[in-house]
Amino acid sequence: MKSLKEIARRVKSDSDTVIAWRRELHSFPELSHQEKRTSAFVGRQLEQLGFRNIQTGVGGYGVIAEIDGGRPGKMVGIRADMDGLPIQERVDCEFASRNPGVMHACGHDAHTAMLLGAARVLKELAAEDGFPGKVRLIFQPAEEKTDAEGKSGGRRMVEAGVMEGVSMVVGQHVSPLMETGKLAFQRGIATANSDSFELVIRGRGAHGARPQDGVDPIVISAAVIQAAQQLVSRVIPPTETAVVTIGSIHGGTAANIIPEEVVLKGTIRTFNEPVRRVLFDELRRLVGIAEAMRGAAELKIVEGYPACLNDEEVTGLAEEAVREALGDEAIHPPLGASTGAEDFAFMSRRAPGTFLRLGVKDPAWPAALPVHTPTFQLDEKSLVFGTTALVATAAEYLRRHEPR
Numbered sequence: 400m401k402s403l404k405e406i407a408r409r410v411k412s413d414s415d416t417v418i419a420w421r422r423e424l425h426s427f428p429e430l431s432h433q434e435k436r437t438s439a440f441v442g443r444q445l446e447q448l449g450f451r452n453i454q455t456g457v458g459g460y461g462v463i464a465e466i467d468g469g470r471p472g473k474m475v476g477i478r479a480d481m482d483g484l485p486i487q488e489r490v491d492c493e494f495a496s497r498n499p500g501v502m503h504a505c506g507h508d509a510h511t512a513m514l515l516g517a518a519r520v521l522k523e524l525a526a527e528d529g530f531p532g533k534v535r536l537i538f539q540p541a542e543e544k545t546d547a548e549g550k551s552g553g554r555r556m557v558e559a560g561v562m563e564g565v566s567m568v569v570g571q572h573v574s575p576l577m578e579t580g581k582l583a584f585q586r587g588i589a590t591a592n593s594d595s596f597e598l599v600i601r602g603r604g605a606h607g608a609r610p611q612d613g614v615d616p617i618v619i620s621a622a623v624i625q626a627a628q629q630l631v632s633r634v635i636p637p638t639e640t641a642v643v644t645i646g647s648i649h650g651g652t653a654a655n656i657i658p659e660e661v662v663l664k665g666t667i668r669t670f671n672e673p674v675r676r677v678l679f680d681e682l683r684r685l686v687g688i689a690e691a692m693r694g695a696a697e698l699k700i701v702e703g704y705p706a707c708l709n710d711e712e713v714t715g716l717a718e719e720a721v722r723e724a725l726g727d728e729a730i731h732p733p734l735g736a737s738t739g740a741e742d743f744a745f746m747s748r749r750a751p752g753t754f755l756r757l758g759v760k761d762p763a764w765p766a767a768l769p770v771h772t773p774t775f776q777l778d779e780k781s782l783v784f785g786t787t788a789l790v791a792t793a794a795e796y797l798r799r800h801e802p803r
Contacts, residue, residue, distance in 0.1 A: 400530040400794055403724035407787045409520050414783040416519075420444065421512035421782060422494040428483030428503045431544035431552065434460040437481045437511070441538050444515050448522055458555030459546075462538040466521050472532025473800045475793040476561070476568035478746060479514035480507045480542035480552070489773040504775045506573035506759065509782060511538060513571075516786040521793065531801035534793055537561055537568075542742050549701050553742030562749035566800070567713055569792050570743045570754050571785055574734065575767040577758030579781040581731035582788055584718040589754050590707040591642075591668040592675050593740030594700060596682060598623065598663040600650075602694045607655035614693045616661040617650055622692065623663065623685050624648075630681050635674055642668040642738055643678065668738045670706055707744035710751035713796070717753050720795035721788050729784065731758060753792070757785040 401409065429437050438460040445453050445464050454463040460481070488495050488502040496502045503509075518536050541552030550558075562568070577583060600620050605613025627643055635641045643665065650661030667682075669675040679700055689696035722730055734756055743754050759777035760767050768776045 400524060400528055400798060403720055403791045403795065406520065406790050406794060407724040409523070410516065410787045410790060411783050413519070417512050417516040417782045417786055418779045420515050421509050421779065424508035424511055425503045426494045426497050428496050428498055428501045428508065430485060430501055431482040431541035432459055432546055434481050434540045438462055438538070438540070441481070441511065441515065445518065448519050450518070450522070457561060458540065458559045459552050460540040461552060461556045461559070461561070463561060464518065464536045466518070466525050466534040466536070468525050468530035468532050468534070468797065470529055470531045471802050472797050473566035474533045474535055474564050475796055476535045476537050476565040476746065476750070477514060477517060477789050477793055478537040478539055478568060478570040478743060479510035480539045481511050482507055482541055482543050482552070484543055484771060486771070486773050490776055502773065504772060505543065505770045506777055507542065509573055509759070509777055509785070510571065513782055513786045513789060514538060516782070517789040517793070520786070520790050524794070530794065530797055532797040535561070535565060545703065549703070551704065551742040551745070553745040557745045557749060562746055565750045567796050568746045568750050568752035569717065569789060570746070570752070571757050571788065572741065572754065573759040573770070573777055573781070574756040575760050575769055575775070575777070576734060577731050577756065578760045578762050579758055579778045580729060580784055581758035582721055582729055582784065583731040583734045583756040584714050584753070585709055585733045585736065585756070586711050586714045587709060588670050588706050588736045589709045590736065590741040590744065591670055591738045592706045593703040594667040594675070595703055596665050596667065596701070597699045598685065599660055599697045600663065600689050600694060601660045601696065602657070604659045605657045607657055610657060613657045615657050616694055617658065619689050619692045619694045620648065620650065620661045620663060623688050626685055626688055627665070627682070630678060634677065634681050639674050640670050640738070641674055641678060642666070668740070670736060704740040704742045705744045705748065707741045707754055708747055709753045710747070713751045714753040716795055716799065717755060717788070717792040720791040724787050724791040725784060755788055757781060757788070
């Protein structure tokens with residue numbers, strides 16, 4: 400197999416193609432569980448690259464292809480997500496979203512394009528010199544939103560067998576917090592457990608001028624919200640990290656009507672299982688507040704994405720591979736664990752894995768342009784670094800684990 404520096408040069412030599420792929424994907428974003436056009440685009444590009452063993456419709460609109468290095472060895476999985484977000488883009492560029500109300504505001508278009516770039520280079524390496532083992536390319540739908548059964552694309556693909564035979568898996572995410580040319584490697588917990596809840600508070604309707612005739616669920620909701628915001632500060636030890644956020648409140652139709660019910664929806668973020676369970680139990684106790692105030696409440700907790708765990712050994716290998724391929728200047732200090740969520744966690748719990756952070760902020764920009772906003776942008780010069788990181792990590796892992 401070529402040296403990692405040669406691999407970096409190979410990636411850079413055709414970086415314009417990766418940018419073109421990214422722009423095409425950016426122009427036609429699709430929401431979670433609706434990635435029909437995106438999936439077809441990925442399939443066409445893989446066919447043009449010479450792949451014939453392409454599987455489509457995996458876990459929804461997922462796409463899988465494999466590269467056989469021609470020699471015995473292990474299998475590496477490389478994953479990219481493909482879905483966009485329900486955001487109206489406010490970026491003035493020639494490849495802005497053409498789908499009203501939908502935008503690639505989280506960089507999944509770049510993730511997909513970089514995996515296609517990695518596929519091209521790895522297939523060339525297999526044809527030229529060969530390498531030990533195999534690489535499975537995993538193009539995943541629906542990272543941003545679960546389906547009616549509460550399952551994301553990552554979980555669906557795992558259930559469909561995408562991790563069978565995989566010895567190591569690698570993924571990455573763009574980060575506007577770092578400048579182009581930098582990658583960060585976080586050992587251990589990378590992202591949080593992400594769970595959601597819905598609390599329906601029921602009272603008794605009445606005229607707003609005669610509150611004594613009813614049981615006001617809005618007043619009860621206010622007490623519940625206050626109590627919920629004290630859980631982290633008064634129940635969870637200060638040495639632990641947790642978040643309880645109520646992001647949606649719906650109740651009432653007019654200023655002079657006490658409604659029958661109020662619906663609260665929120666999210667819970669934790670880094671370890673004991674804290675996660677404590678918060679579940681404490682949220683259930685909030686039902687008692689409604690009962691004490693002559694109302695009733697019903698709580699539904701939906702367990703979402705587990706915490707993403709980066710394997711120490713694999714993460715160290717990835718950092719060493721990127722350092723050799725791109726130089727010491729490419730290594731950024733770890734960003735720390737994020738309270739964000741990532742369903743790559745379902746894959747990295749089936750095999751040792753690592754989730755890289757890729758800097759995408761143009762040094763000339765005065766400030767970062769955050770993900771999940773209508774003005775999100777990324778510096779396309781960053782794509783060559785992310786593509787190189789994927790190829791170098793896979794190549795180095797397979798080289799080190801070649802049977803002797």
